[in-house]
Structures are given as C-alpha cells and as structure tokens.
Amino acid sequence: MIEYLIDGPLWYFSLAVFCIGVLWQLARIVFAKSKTDLSVARGSASSGAIRNVFSRFVPHREIAPHIGVQLVAGYMFHLGLFALLFFAAPHVIFLEENLLGFGWTPMPHWAFIVASQFAFFGLILLWLRRMLNSVSRLISTLDDHVATILTFVVMLTGCLALLKGHSELRLLHRFTVELLLIYFPFSCLMHTFTFIPSRAFTGAWFGRRGIDA
Amino acid sequence: MFAGFVLLDKLKSSILPDVVKLISPLLLVLLLTAPATAGPPQRPDFPQGVSTTNPGSDLWREVRQRDLPVTGISQVKGVDSGVLINVQGDRWARFRIDNLVRHAPTVLIAVVLVLLAFYVLRGKVGIEGGLSGRMVHRFTDYERILHWCLAIVFLFLAITGLILLLGRTLMIPLFGHHLFSLMASASKEGHNLFGPIFLVSLMLMLVSFARRNIYEKGDLTWLLKGGGFIGKGHVSGGFFNMGEKSWYWLVILVGLAISISGLILVLPNFGQGRVIMAVSHVVHVFGSILLIAVAIGHMYLGSIGTEGSSEGMKSGYVDINWAEAHHDRWAKTCHKNDEIISAEEFARLHGRPVESNDSTTGAG
Numbered sequence: 001m002i003e004y005l006i007d008g009p010l011w012y013f014s015l016a017v018f019c020i021g022v023l024w025q026l027a028r029i030v031f032a033k034s035k036t037d038l039s040v041a042r043g044s045a046s047s048g049a050i051r052n053v054f055s056r057f058v059p060h061r062e063i064a065p066h067i068g069v070q071l072v073a074g075y076m077f078h079l080g081l082f083a084l085l086f087f088a089a090p091h092v093i094f095l096e097e098n099l100l101g102f103g104w105t106p107m108p109h110w111a112f113i114v115a116s117q118f119a120f121f122g123l124i125l126l127w128l129r130r131m132l133n134s135v136s137r138l139i140s141t142l143d144d145h146v147a148t149i150l151t152f153v154v155m156l157t158g159c160l161a162l163l164k165g166h167s168e169l170r171l172l173h174r175f176t177v178e179l180l181l182i183y184f185p186f187s188c189l190m191h192t193f194t195f196i197p198s199r200a201f202t203g204a205w206f207g208r209r210g211i212d213a
Numbered sequence: 214m215f216a217g218f219v220l221l222d223k224l225k226s227s228i229l230p231d232v233v234k235l236i237s238p239l240l241l242v243l244l245l246t247a248p249a250t251a252g253p254p255q256r257p258d259f260p261q262g263v264s265t266t267n268p269g270s271d272l273w274r275e276v277r278q279r280d281l282p283v284t285g286i287s288q289v290k291g292v293d294s295g296v297l298i299n300v301q302g303d304r305w306a307r308f309r310i311d312n313l314v315r316h317a318p319t320v321l322i323a324v325v326l327v328l329l330a331f332y333v334l335r336g337k338v339g340i341e342g343g344l345s346g347r348m349v350h351r352f353t354d355y356e357r358i359l360h361w362c363l364a365i366v367f368l369f370l371a372i373t374g375l376i377l378l379l380g381r382t383l384m385i386p387l388f389g390h391h392l393f394s395l396m397a398s399a400s401k402e403g404h405n406l407f408g409p410i411f412l413v414s415l416m417l418m419l420v421s422f423a424r425r426n427i428y429e430k431g432d433l434t435w436l437l438k439g440g441g442f443i444g445k446g447h448v449s450g451g452f453f454n455m456g457e458k459s460w461y462w463l464v465i466l467v468g469l470a471i472s473i474s475g476l477i478l479v480l481p482n483f484g485q486g487r488v489i490m491a492v493s494h495v496v497h498v499f500g501s502i503l504l505i506a507v508a509i510g511h512m513y514l515g516s517i518g519t520e521g522s523s524e525g526m527k528s529g530y531v532d533i534n535w536a537e538a539h540h541d542r543w544a545k546t547c548h549k550n551d552e553i554i555s556a557e558e559f560a561r562l563h564g565r566p567v568e569s570n571d572s573t574t575g576a577g
C-alpha cells in the first residue's frame with residue numbers, strides 16, 4: 001500500500017506541485033510590475049547583466065578572505081549535488097525510464113562516492129556556519145534550516161539505499177524526494193532557478209547606470 | 214534376435230536349474246548375515262541414512278593442518294589466490310566474536326555508569342563566584358565549525374559502526390532479522406561514505422589546533438593533581454590544559470589509526486592480503502571503542518559536567534571567571550591585552566537580549 005502510494009500518486013502529485021509551483025513563481029517574477037527607468041542610460045544594460053552573471057561566481061578580493069568557508073563549502077556542495085543529481089547511475093536510469101525516454105553516460109561508482117562526499121562535507125560546513133556565525137544565525141529563517149535539513153536527508157537516504165538490497169530504503173529516499181519537490185517552489189530552494197535572472201537583473205541595473213560592481 | 218531366444222531356451226533346459234540349486238543356500242546365508250556385516254546395527258531412535266566419512270576430509274585436513282606452507286600455486290593472479298584455506302581467518306573471527314563483540318558494550322556501559330556515579334556524587338563542577346557575564350573570545354567561527362563538523366561525523370560513524378559491530382548480537386533479538394538487515398545495509402553504506410570526511414576533518418583539525426596543543430611546562434602539575442579533582446582548588450592551565458591536550462592528541466593519533474585501518478578495509482583492491490585486513494579490523498574496532506569511550510567523557514565535561522564549558526564552542530566566547538578557574542595563565546594574557554568584553558557587548562554581538570543583572574555589568 002505504502003509502496004503503491006509513494007511510487008504512484010504521491011510521486012505524480014509532488015511532480016505536479018513542483019512543476020506548477022516553479023512556473024508560477026517564475027511567472028510572478030517575470031510579470032512583476034516595475035517602474036520604467038526614465039533616466040539617461042550611462043552604459044549598456046545587456047553587457048552589465050552578462051558581466052554580473054559571471055563575475056559573481058568569484059567573490060570580490062576584499063571580502064574573499066572573510067568568506068573562505070562559504071566559498072569552498074559552497075562550491076563543494078553545489079558541484080557535488082549537481083554531479084549526483086544528473087550523473088549518478090540510478091538517477092540517469094530513473095530519468096530515462098520514467099521521464100525523458102533517453103539517457104546519457106553516468107559517472108563511475110568511485111566518482112559517485114567522491115561527489116557525494118563533497119556534497120555532504122560542503123552542506124555540513126555550510127549549515128554549521130549558518131548556526132555558529134552570529135550574523136548568519138540572526139539573518140537565517142526557519143525556511144533556511146528546513147531547506148538545509150531536507151536536502152541533507154534526501155542525500156543521506158539516497159546514499160544509504162545504495163546497496164539496493166532493500167526496497168524500503170529506496171522508498172524512503174523517494175518519499176523524502178517527494179517532500180522536497182513539494183517544498184521546493186515555496187522556499188529558498190527556488191534560488192536554483194532564480195540566481196541567474198537575479199544576477200542579470202542587478203547587473204543590468206548597474207550597467208545602465210554605469211556602475212562597475 | 215531369434216537365435217538369442219533359442220540359446221536362452223537351451224540354457225534353461227540344460228545347466229540353469231543346476232546352477233540355481235547350487236547357489237540358493239549361499240544366497241540364503243548371505244541374506245541372513247547381511248545386516249551384521251554391512252555396518253553398525255540400526256537403532257530406532259537414530260535417523261536412517263548412510264553413515265560415511267566425508268571423502269574430502271583428509272584432503273582439507275592436509276591443506277589446512279599440514280606443517281608445510283599453506284600457500285600453493287595457482288593460475289589465478291591475485292592477492293592470496295594461492296591460499297586455499299586462510300588459517301588465521303578463523304582465529305580472527307573467533308577473536309572478533311569472543312572479545313570485541315562481547316567486551317565493547319561492557320566498556321561503553323561502564324564509562325556511562327562511572328560518569329553517572331561521578332555526577333551523582335560530585336555534581337556539576339562549578340566556578341568560584343559563579344559566572345560573571347564578562348566574556349573573552351576563545352574560538353573563531355572556523356575553529357568551531359571544524360570542531361562540530363568532526364563531532365557530527367564522528368557521532369554518525371560511531372552509531373553506524375556500533376550497529377555493524379554489535380547489531381547481530383543486540384539488535385536481532387530486539388528488531389528481528391529483516392529490520393536489522395535493513396539497518397546494517399544502510400549503516401554499511403553510510404559508514405563507508407562518511408569515513409573519508411572524518412579523515413579530512415581530522416587533518417584540518419590537526420593543522421588548526423596543533424600549535425596550541427603542544428605540551429609545555431606546568432602541564433605535568435595539572436596531571437599530578439588530577440586536573441583539580443584531587444585536592445582542593447583548580448590547577449593552573451594555559452589556553453588548553455593537560456587533559457584537553459591529551460584528548461586532542463588522542464583524537465588525532467587514534468583517529469588517524471582508525472581512518473587508515475578503515476581505508477584498508479574499504480579499499481581491498483590495493484593489494485593488501487587477508488591478514489592485513491584482519492589486523493586492520495582489530496585496530497579499527499579497538500581504536501573506535503577507545504575513542505567513543507573517551508568521547509563520552511569529553512561530552513560530559515563539555516556539557517553538564519562543568520559549568521560554563523559549552524559556551525566556548527557555542528558562541529566562541531567564555532566567561533572570564535571560567536577562564537580564570539580552568540585556564541588561569543591564558544586568562545592573565547586576556548586581562549593584559551584588554552580582551553574582555555562586557556555582558557552587554559557580548560549580547561549585542563550575538564543578537565541576544567541583554568539581561569539586567571548587576572553582576573554582569575562590570576567593565577572589561
């Protein structure tokens with residue numbers, strides 16, 4: 001019964017919530033009303049947008065020494081998670097058989113292990129910094145903590161089910177994924193889709209005003 | 214075909230009756246004596262079957278118990294591929310069951326009981342005059358992140374490791390075979406995955422804390438006075454006292470031994486034989502139980518055992534009275550460098566509400 005629910009209705013429901021929710025949130029941003037900028041342009045908004053999208057991958061020289069943990073752990077976590085999500089063999093097979101109808105070459109098992117270790121180590125460090133740095137702790141919301149814990153639990157259940165000997169572990173992983181999909185559009189996890197438009201918007205604003213930032 | 218039948222008829226009519234007459238008494242004697250000569254007498258309470266010695270016994274006995282070297286020659290190229298029976302393997306398996314699995318829970322439970330008894334008898338180790346509210350910076354964000362990262366990974370490894378070591382004995386009677394199998398499978402994957410993270414955290418810990426944990430003059434006095442538990446009053450200590458330094462080096466050295474033996478176990482494709490694997494397993498379990506046992510003590514002293522200790526790893530600041538009680542030489546340096554901040558400033562830095570307590574308003 002539980003197996004049927006998790007593999008069937010709950011999966012389709014969570015997928016629908018995720019897709020509709022993400023599209024809804026993006027549409028809200030795209031169609032949000034903003035004041036027309038009547039000022040005389042001092043620079044190119046487009047080049048400012050492109051420059052800002054890429055330049056923000058590297059921190060400013062002045063603040064880099066103060067954010068070493070976030071910088072290293074942030075890249076470890078995000079690159080590790082990206083590799084796990086799109087190049088882990090079970091995920092590639094799942095996407096091919098259930099969603100896309102085509103697949104691609106997955107990464108070898110040793111790379112999977114290394115990627116997951118990077119992701120886990122990075123996420124633990126990031127969450128600890130959020131908890132232990134006084135400023136980060138003050139500006140963190142419940143959403144930040146829930147999103148972090150949920151992501152960690154999804155990764156953990158996935159790795160614990162690696163042996164494929166027990167369907168319960170696979171179901172547990174899938175259930176946590178479904179919870180994450182439902183939570184995703186209404187949380188800070190939306191930054192997955194918004195960080196590029198956000199940087200572009202800010203960069204365009206800067207570029208038009210001739211701000212070199 | 215026809216000729217055959219004719220020959221048979223001739224035999225029947227000529228010599229066959231004589232032959233039958235001749236052997237009939239012999240057959241009767243054989244039938245009557247057969248049970249007595251064919252084997253042991255059949256008893257009704259014994260299962261009926263053929264009782265015979267395994268024809269391979271002598272061969273395997275010769276392979277295993279002969280005085281010659283046990284390694285032979287094989288076409289298969291690989292580590293220990295010429296060994297038919299690993300004689301040490303059985304000894305290791307018995308040692309694991311009879312010593313490691315049997316005594317590990319006893320050690321851990323004993324540590325908990327000793328701490329419990331200590332807490333009941335002595336209670337929380339307080340500070341003379343109590344906490345002042347005036348704080349001094351002790352650990353940076355990075356140092357605390359490292360500490361908690363190592364602690365979280367260590368706890369995860371300890372729990373999953375204990376499930377793997379003791380699960381068959383302790384968990385199967387409680388949860389049954391299926392649930393234990395599920396937990397063991399998950400624990401094995403999780404344990405192998407988080408092991409290297411522990412090693413990296415340990416190395417970062419070594420780099421960050423090693424300099425302040427080098428033994429110095431005065432540490433021996435701390436040891437002789439049992440860290441203040443023997444006799445009255447607190448004993449002198451620097452930034453880290455003798456006990457903390459010893460705990461640190463124990464974590465680093467035993468942690469390294471655990472990590473290296475763990476890597477040997479988890480990566481069997483680097484040419485190590487079964488004997489090395491067995492020794493690594495014993496080192497891994499010994500080291501882990503030792504570290505878990507001492508870590509329980511560390512957790513006790515860092516939380517409910519000593520007043521004001523946990524704040525250092527939570528906010529990075531400690532009360533100046535705590536510093537003077539446990540690390541007086543370091544506290545003197547803090548006074549000298551004017552590093553002490555007021556309770557209000559500490560609360561402002563950490564976004565905490567300021568408590569209106571007279572004892573916490575003293576200037577630094």
